[in-house]
Amino acid sequence: MNSPTSAIAAAAVQPLEAGFGFYVHVPFCVSRCGYCDFNTYTAAELGAGVSRDTYAAIVRAEIRKAAAAFDVRPKVDTVFFGGGTPTLLAAADLAAILAEIDREFGLADGYEATTEANPESVDADYLAELHDGGFTRLSVGMQSTASHVLKVLDREHSPAKALDAVAHAHRAGFEHVSLDLIYGTPGESAADFTDSLASAVDAGVDHVSAYALIVEEGTALARRIRSGQVPQPSDDVAADRYLAAEAALSAAGFSWYEVSNWAKTPEARCRHNLLYWEGGHWWGAGPGSHSHLPGVRWWNHKHPSTYAAALAEGMPVAGHEVLSDDDRYLERVLLLTRLASGMPVDALRPAGAAAVERVVADGLGVLEGDRLKLTLRGRLLADAVVRDLTA
Incomplete structure (x- = not known):
C-alpha cells in the first residue's frame, strides 16, 4: 500500500x-x-x-x-x-x-x-x-x-x-x-x-x-x-x-x-x-482537507489551484500515512481523555493503567466505574495527563 x-x-x-x-x-x-x-x-x-x-x-x-x-x-x-x-x-x-x-x-x-x-x-x-x-x-x-x-x-x-x-x-x-x-x-x-x-x-x-x-x-x-x-x-x-x-x-x-x-x-x-x-471516520473534501478511514489518513493538496488541477486528473491527494498500532493508541488516549465521558481504563496499556493511580492521587482525575474522568484541575492540565497515560 x-x-x-x-x-x-x-x-x-x-x-x-x-x-x-x-x-x-x-x-x-x-x-x-x-x-x-x-x-x-x-x-x-x-x-x-x-x-x-x-x-x-x-x-x-x-x-x-x-x-x-x-x-x-x-x-x-x-x-x-x-x-x-x-x-x-x-x-x-x-x-x-x-x-x-x-x-x-x-x-x-x-x-x-x-x-x-x-x-x-x-x-x-x-x-x-x-x-x-x-x-x-x-x-x-x-x-x-x-x-x-x-x-x-x-x-x-x-x-x-x-x-x-x-x-x-x-x-x-x-x-x-x-x-x-x-x-x-x-x-x-x-x-x-x-x-x-x-x-x-x-x-x-x-x-x-x-x-x-x-x-x-x-x-x-x-x-x-x-x-x-x-x-x-x-x-x-x-x-x-x-x-x-x-x-x-x-x-x-x-x-x-x-x-x-x-x-x-x-x-x-x-x-x-x-x-x-470518538474514533469515527470521515472524508475531507477541498484543498488541504484530511480524511480518515480504517487505518489510513490522507490529505489533499493545500493550494486551491494545485488541488483543482490534481482533481481534474484524478484524486487530489498530496500524501498519506498508514497508522501503526502505536499511532492509533496514542490518538485514542489523547482524544478520549479530553471527553467528559472519560478514558476506559481497560483500554490503556500496562504503563498507562499504572499511571491512573498517580493521576487520581494528584487530583487530576477520578475513577467512575471503568473510566478515568478529568477533574476541573485535570482539564487545565489535560496535556500532562495524556503524557502520563502514554509514557
Missing part, C-alpha cells in the same frame, strides 16, 4: 463501525486574521482555476470521486463546512454541495449538517436559505464582544454583528446554534471575557466553544509579539479565563463534554466533532 490510491482503496472496503462524516473545506477569506494559520486564501492568493463562483462545482466533483472509491457507500451521519469562511460562498452553493453528498452517499436519518459562519458574511435571508437547504446547525465565530480585543485579533466584525447572526439563525429555524470564543488575547481583561460569556449566554445559544489563544509561528500576531508590539499571552491568565468560562457556563445550564466545549443538552453537542474524538 505504498500509493495513496491503493491505501484508500484498501481502507474503503473495511467496515465502518464508528460512524461516517464529511468535512468540506472552504478556503476563502476576505482578509486573514492575524492569529490564524489555517489553510485560507484571499482573492489575490487563489491563483488560476479556482474562484468562489467555480468552487462548489469543483468540490462536488471530488464528492463524486469519493463515492466511486467505495464498494458500498456509507450513509453520512454528519457534515461540517469549515474554513476559511464557508459563508463567503452563496447559500445556494453550500446547499448544492450538501445535496451532492446526499445524492452520492445518502444523509442518514437525523443527520447533522453544520457550517461555520463569520458574523459579517451572513444576514437573515442568507441563513433562511441555508436552513431551507438542509443545514441543521450554525457555528458563529464571535471570539469576543470587546472591540479592542477583536482589533488585536484582526477580526472585522463588530461585537453586535455576531449577536445579530445568532438572532437571524434562530428566526430562520436553526435549533442548534454555537458561539466560538477566544480567551487570553493580549489586552483582554477579566471583565472583557466575563462580558463575552454573558453575551453568549444571553444570546440563547445552546453550545459554546472557548479556546485559549495560541500564537502560531508564521502568523502576523507572532511577528507582532516577536517585535514587542504585543505582549506574549499568559498561561496563568488563560487558566483563569478557563475557570471563568466553566463557572459562567455551568451556572447558565451548560455542561462541558470536551475540554473546550459546553452544551445545554446532549442533543446540542457537535456530533461531527464527537465523531472525530
Whole structure:
C-alpha cells in the first residue's frame, strides 16, 4: 500500500463501525486574521482555476470521486463546512454541495449538517436559505464582544454583528446554534471575557466553544509579539479565563463534554466533532482537507489551484500515512481523555493503567466505574495527563 490510491482503496472496503462524516473545506477569506494559520486564501492568493463562483462545482466533483472509491457507500451521519469562511460562498452553493453528498452517499436519518459562519458574511435571508437547504446547525465565530480585543485579533466584525447572526439563525429555524470564543488575547481583561460569556449566554445559544489563544509561528500576531508590539499571552491568565468560562457556563445550564466545549443538552453537542474524538471516520473534501478511514489518513493538496488541477486528473491527494498500532493508541488516549465521558481504563496499556493511580492521587482525575474522568484541575492540565497515560 505504498500509493495513496491503493491505501484508500484498501481502507474503503473495511467496515465502518464508528460512524461516517464529511468535512468540506472552504478556503476563502476576505482578509486573514492575524492569529490564524489555517489553510485560507484571499482573492489575490487563489491563483488560476479556482474562484468562489467555480468552487462548489469543483468540490462536488471530488464528492463524486469519493463515492466511486467505495464498494458500498456509507450513509453520512454528519457534515461540517469549515474554513476559511464557508459563508463567503452563496447559500445556494453550500446547499448544492450538501445535496451532492446526499445524492452520492445518502444523509442518514437525523443527520447533522453544520457550517461555520463569520458574523459579517451572513444576514437573515442568507441563513433562511441555508436552513431551507438542509443545514441543521450554525457555528458563529464571535471570539469576543470587546472591540479592542477583536482589533488585536484582526477580526472585522463588530461585537453586535455576531449577536445579530445568532438572532437571524434562530428566526430562520436553526435549533442548534454555537458561539466560538477566544480567551487570553493580549489586552483582554477579566471583565472583557466575563462580558463575552454573558453575551453568549444571553444570546440563547445552546453550545459554546472557548479556546485559549495560541500564537502560531508564521502568523502576523507572532511577528507582532516577536517585535514587542504585543505582549506574549499568559498561561496563568488563560487558566483563569478557563475557570471563568466553566463557572459562567455551568451556572447558565451548560455542561462541558470536551475540554473546550459546553452544551445545554446532549442533543446540542457537535456530533461531527464527537465523531472525530470518538474514533469515527470521515472524508475531507477541498484543498488541504484530511480524511480518515480504517487505518489510513490522507490529505489533499493545500493550494486551491494545485488541488483543482490534481482533481481534474484524478484524486487530489498530496500524501498519506498508514497508522501503526502505536499511532492509533496514542490518538485514542489523547482524544478520549479530553471527553467528559472519560478514558476506559481497560483500554490503556500496562504503563498507562499504572499511571491512573498517580493521576487520581494528584487530583487530576477520578475513577467512575471503568473510566478515568478529568477533574476541573485535570482539564487545565489535560496535556500532562495524556503524557502520563502514554509514557
